[in-house]
Amino acid sequence: MKALILSGGHGTRLRPITHSQQKQLIPIANKPVLFYAIEDVIEAGAEEIGIIVGPNKDQVMETVESREWDAKIEFIVQGEPAGLAHTILISEDFLGDDDFIMYLGDNVIKGGILKHSIKFRESGPDSLVLLTEVEDPQRFGVADLDETGRVKRLVEKPKVPPSNYALVGIYFFKPSIIEACKSIKPSWRNELEITDAIQWLLDCGHRVEASIVDGWWKDTGKAEDILEANRLILDEMKPKNEGVLKGSRVFGRAVIGKGSVIDNSEIKGPCILGEGCKIVDSYIGPYTSINDNCTIEGTEIEDSVIMEGCSISNAGRIMESLIGKNVNISENGRRPSGHRFITGDSSEIML
Secondary structure (H helix, E strand, C coil): CEEEEEECCCCHHHCCHHHCCCHHHCEECCEEHHHHHHHHHHHCCCCEEEEEEECEHHHHHHHHCCCCCCCEEEEEECCCCCCHHHHHHCCHHHHCCCCEEEEECCEEECCCCHHHHHHHHHHCCCEEEEEEECCCHHHCEEEEECCCCEEEEEEECCCCCCCCEEEEEEEEECCHHHHHHHHCCCCCCCCCCHHHHHHHHHHCCCCEEEEECCCCEEECCCHHHHHHHHHHHHCCCCCEECCEEECCEEECCEEECCCCEEECCEEECCEEECCCCEEECCEECCCEEECCCCEEEEEEEECCEECCCCEEEEEEEEECCEECCCCEEECCCCCCCCCCCCCCCCCCCCC
16 A cells, blocks of 8 residues: 655645745644654555655655655655645556555544554445544535445535534545546636545445544644644653753653753643753743753743744743744843834734
8 A cells, every 4th residue: 555645735824934844844742743644654554655745845855854764755746736636646656556545744633544544455445535523514525424334425615514524634545536536627726626536436436435533633734723733642642751850840741852951940741842952940831842952941831832943031921832943032131121023924923
């Protein structure tokens, strides 16, 4: 089995961070979102992985190649986003005649996809789609199921949903999906939609089955989704301390990386601190991820994701925040007091 992981797109809902980095590389619990997808498809049996890249493709390639994987990885460039079905067409040479997993690279799912892979292999449909029950199906592609659990039809963002089961963004396919993608026409968005391709399979008498996700699932397309996924993953992490404590207290499920020094501070888990961090006269509260080589002084941080190389000094209390790489936040110590900002497009600032 092969896998196709999507790591393109512009990530407009995550600007300004995605002006400088690809959204699938944003860390959750100090690991890029994309790495969760790669690990899932390898566990599910994929021996060859094609990663669709677009903007910031060099950044994605460098990050993925920075570690070794138990699979062969190939990068496939998509010039402009033209729909999920389009990514299958540009990957036809890579996919060949093999079954494959299609995994949107900004998805995070509890427990991986191994059991769904086993169901696909054993039942042998042309497609197996992962579904999850949601409260607001009008926002998603929704599956209409028959009494046996097979998919009858797919409806994109229906005003009157036929069910509460939304498409997760993880699919298993046989090679027949390639013909389906070649047979459909662009949607009103001028994109080749994967829902239309799957509907083509149904209309032509092919078998499409559903597999229900019974744990949590997050699409990390917005800042609040990243913070929620960070909470969910930290809730399941086991404590581990490889740092140095100086007059400090650590309690709860905290992970502290090698070379990190905690000086006169309090760390309350669940949280994770990367390698080479320096925490001085500070409080790091629950559901906080601080990546490698960060310095935090005289500051309280809670329920936030801080990316690598940041320096935060005397910044008061920071909460529910997503802070990019190499950011410097400090008190200017001047009077009259005030705020000075240099921000990117589509920034959100709350004081």
